[in-house]
Amino acid sequence: MSQNDKISEFYDEYVARQRRIGVNLRHQSIFQKVQNVGLKRNHNVLEVGCGIGTFTSLIIPYIDEGSITAMDISPKSIEVAKHDYESSNVNFLAQDATAYDFKGELFDVIILPDVLEHIPIDLHDGLFKKLSSVLTHDGFIFIHIPNPVYLEWCHKNKPEILQVIDQPITTDILVENTYKHGLFIEELKTYPIWVEHNDYQYIVLRKNNYQDFNRIIEYPPSFLDKVKHKLNAWRKK
Numbered sequence: 001m002s003q004n005d006k007i008s009e010f011y012d013e014y015v016a017r018q019r020r021i022g023v024n025l026r027h028q029s030i031f032q033k034v035q036n037v038g039l040k041r042n043h044n045v046l047e048v049g050c051g052i053g054t055f056t057s058l059i060i061p062y063i064d065e066g067s068i069t070a071m072d073i074s075p076k077s078i079e080v081a082k083h084d085y086e087s088s089n090v091n092f093l094a095q096d097a098t099a100y101d102f103k104g105e106l107f108d109v110i111i112l113p114d115v116l117e118h119i120p121i122d123l124h125d126g127l128f129k130k131l132s133s134v135l136t137h138d139g140f141i142f143i144h145i146p147n148p149v150y151l152e153w154c155h156k157n158k159p160e161i162l163q164v165i166d167q168p169i170t171t172d173i174l175v176e177n178t179y180k181h182g183l184f185i186e187e188l189k190t191y192p193i194w195v196e197h198n199d200y201q202y203i204v205l206r207k208n209n210y211q212d213f214n215r216i217i218e219y220p221p222s223f224l225d226k227v228k229h230k231l232n233a234w235r236k237k
Contacts, residue, residue, distance in 0.1 A: 003120065004096060007073055007118070008074050011074035012074050012075065023055075030142075030202070033144075033202050040108070042066045044066050046071075046110045047070040049071075052080040052081050056070045056092075068089055070090060071100065072094065097130065112141070112142070114144050114145060116169055117145050118163055121173060121177075137207060143174075143204075145169050145200070146199060147199050148169055148201075184208050
């Protein structure tokens, strides 16, 4: 059995647990943060690793003027998602994002909601090459992962809660597999959800060439600047 088959089989069997848990604080936190970063109602969104559509269910009513492509490697998960969250603005696909042919389709926002740590690291290079190629010029990639330090702690102290692949994704690994594909980290923040000492991270990636550095910020003069200007004008008289 191939590695992909093992992963797919694990998440086929993981469906019952996902259904039992449903939407929780982690999903709500991701939704709020991706909105804060810039998710708009008319965006074309790609969700990688959608599972049974738990997080997708939060963005389906929000993206009422755009569209959602949600994919997962587990056929059973996608079958459940299609049944539970049928909507005209979402297309659920049982596909491996690292190998799927998007046929020229572009996305304004790409979301990886706690999935990157479950994709073998040796596939990250190809994954981000693919994601960069389908990201619009001014779009962004939103990644949510466990804090790698916390995940390392789990490997030592709570291995029973880990999934079939659960790798700590340190920032150096992320940079190595993103920067060479024209992506840079615009924002990275570690914050708490379930434990006090920051158990999760979110990362925002954008394309290196989306900025216009010719646009200068024009600040209004401060009160002190105005006083200095008047004094200088008075001295010249």
